[in-house]
Amino acid sequence: MQFSAGSHSQALAMKLVQLMLSTVSLDIINNEYSSELSMMVAVIAREFAVLHDALKFEALHLLSAILSSKYSAPVHDTLRIMSNDIWSTYVRVGIVAILQNRVAPAEKLQALILAESVISILGERWLLGQMNLPDAKDSVPADRCLLLVLESSRVEVAVLLNELAYLKYETSNNSSSNAEIISLKQRNLAIAFSLVEKTIKLISNVVEDEVGVVLEYLQDAKDHGQKKGDDLLASVRLIGRYAFMVSLPRTSMFLYGFTLNQD
Template identity: 60%
Template sequence: MKFEALHLLSRIFSSKYSEVLKDALHLITGNNWSDYIHTGIVAILQNRVSPAEKLHALILAESMVSMLGEGWLIGQSSLADSHDPMPADRCLLLVLESSRVEIAVLLNEIAYLKYEASNNTSATAETILSKQRNVVVAFSLIERIIKLVSTAGGVEGKLIDDSTIVKVINGLNETINVVLEYLEDAKEHREKKGDDLLASVRIVGSYLAEMPNACKEKVRELLAYLLSIEGEDEASPFHSTCFLLPMLCQVTMNVAGSKALISSGGYKAVVDCLIKLIGPSRSTVEDNGRIFLACDTIMNMLLKVELSW
């Protein structure tokens, strides 16, 4: 019965009716519907269930976080009939670990289908698309967890203890390494275009914005390639550069980082990105932030390289 409920909820909450449902649920007396879902997701993720059921649990978790914020992942249930309260970090760690495993499995399967499978049929293409959609769910959860731990160890008054933060960072490091290996494989196959590749750059950029020195050697080896990746409908690698700007701005604050960006030729992507950002068709607040990051990155390079001469 609980799996049928899981399937139903994951479909409803990820549908276009999710906002209407959310508003209706807030009117329910007691208003603890999210605690029931929180408890149910934990129960599924911590037990031996099929990968398909875990995926549905992650889809539902992603919908809940999208609606209620990252704070939903932490905290104890307020259910009156909860006789054995779970640790505050249980849901967070389970979602992280399940997402990490899902990403590793799905990216491995996608890479096999794209580069090694003998039958390149329409059915294979549809399978790849399905797996890419699923990996986006896990990517979204990882990105939310990155945001959560970047808020000084807590959100909405809920603190995350140091031991949990260490576990989360270790899990994130493992996840980002898996994503970088997927991108490395794509580079070896000379593939630069694809929404799955762009999504991979985005998740890497999100993490490196908070931990710019993580996976340093592998990132430097792949830097030029990362800055060349284009989305399916892009004519240039604009978005991949935007995703990496926060990290580039930080690493170019030292001479070694500036030289690495220059030697890789990545500075050209930053300049091209800046030109597009200051064009007449772009004027959003988000673009303004990117303009500052691009300008700071370029200034860092000029100043640090000049000082090193």
């Protein structure tokens, strides 16, 4: 079921879902009603993408609670095989809206936690994909989510490291509540580190794919005796930067036997 954006029925539905999650064990819900919960995720994901009021954050918290739960494996499995995966596009759009706007740091952290959960379901390439809703007027680059998640995770890592250093080494508070705060921040730090690692891995894979295409182009040029041209010069420069980035021997640049000039 769906509700018109901002409607009283929609707000009530969100509250009912929150009540259900807070009163019934997620272990029971996930194991016995994973199909129904997955359909609920799809509906909430749409609202997360299209809403522009406080209910957007309610949807964010619900999605994060459902998908990041330690009992969420059955729901993950169900979502992974759903024939209609539009829910993942809605989540991507919603996360981008959170990360690129001025919202509370806690909300951005929740968006990163949600991103990590979706990646665990669909893989890193989910970060690259459609960013436009059916009625969207402006086109959004397909890599917007990837870049925002990487930048936001990098910032979160720096913030959490500073906070943990203070809590562990500069405060005399050894209470149980302080220990719980440290434990929570350590878990959040692990998520931020994981996102940085996964986004860098994805970028590296994309670059490798592009480099493979460029190498084939250079090989074709060599086979046909072509050694000059702006296109070949640009191709060699790209390979050179990639070789330097991955610490390959620079002599590998000369394997193709090119003597390139700009004229």
